[in-house]
Amino acid sequence: MKVVAANASPFARKVRIIIEEQGLTDSVEIVDPGAVTPVSNNEILNAASPLGILPVLVLDSGESIVDSRTICDYLNDVSAERGAQSLYPEAQDERYQTRSLAALTDGMMDVAVAMRYETALRPAELQWPEWLEKQQEKLVRSLDYLESRVGGLATDRLMMGEIGVACILGYMDFRFPDTDWRAGRAGLATWFEKVSSRKSLQDTVPA
Numbered sequence: 642m643k644v645v646a647a648n649a650s651p652f653a654r655k656v657r658i659i660i661e662e663q664g665l666t667d668s669v670e671i672v673d674p675g676a677v678t679p680v681s682n683n684e685i686l687n688a689a690s691p692l693g694i695l696p697v698l699v700l701d702s703g704e705s706i707v708d709s710r711t712i713c714d715y716l717n718d719v720s721a722e723r724g725a726q727s728l729y730p731e732a733q734d735e736r737y738q739t740r741s742l743a744a745l746t747d748g749m750m751d752v753a754v755a756m757r758y759e760t761a762l763r764p765a766e767l768q769w770p771e772w773l774e775k776q777q778e779k780l781v782r783s784l785d786y787l788e789s790r791v792g793g794l795a796t797d798r799l800m801m802g803e804i805g806v807a808c809i810l811g812y813m814d815f816r817f818p819d820t821d822w823r824a825g826r827a828g829l830a831t832w833f834e835k836v837s838s839r840k841s842l843q844d845t846v847p848a
């Protein structure tokens with residue numbers, strides 16, 4: 642199977658980290674489609690998914706699986722069948738906490754990617770400062786929430802929640818280097834520094 646995934650995308654990064662962490666590097670080819678924006682057409686991507694949004698997993702049968710969360714779950718199932726540990730805890734409460742953290746960090750990525758499109762792609766005269774300000778507040782509140790919960794984040798083994806946290810923090814550094822998310826969030830900064838040394842994160846630094 643192959644996954645259409647750009648290096649800059651935090652959603653695609655989750656998938657690429659899972660491929661490495663779950664021992665699937667020999668089974669999934671990574672295809673970089675080149676530039677992808679909401680205001681351009683990318684033929685490789687559009688051939689894989691009518692939505693033209695990445696990542697997309699293309700199975701050997703030719704069928705596509707869209708949306709990073711679905712792809713992550715699919716790869717988690719495939720790796721579990723091969724004996725890897727699941728990316729979700731078994732106990733129900735913990736499992737839903739992990740799912741909720743993964744959903745929160747996906748939401749943060751949605752906000753951050755939309756802000757990037759607004760500031761980098763939308764013509765200056767059409768930009769909407771009030772909208773940008775509210776999106777920024779969502780990120781600030783969510784980062785503060787993550788800081789308050791950082792004691793529950795593992796560094797020795799990444800589950801789906803930790804992978805999401807690492808991907809949004811890496812994206813903040815990549816696209817919003819002037820926003821000092823580390824200020825006042827020493828726990829999160831230390832956690833991110835520790836997990837960033839993992840091979841799966843080193844190999845997928847956004848570019």
Ligand SMILES: N[C@@H](CCC(=O)N[C@@H](CS)C(=O)NCC(=O)O)C(=O)O
Binds near residue numbers: 649651678694695707
């Ligand atoms: N919900 C989707 C979001 C993916 C997403 O926003 N991908 C961006 C790149 S980071 C994209 O493909 N943008 C192109 C577009 O919006 O047309 C997922 O989790 O896979």
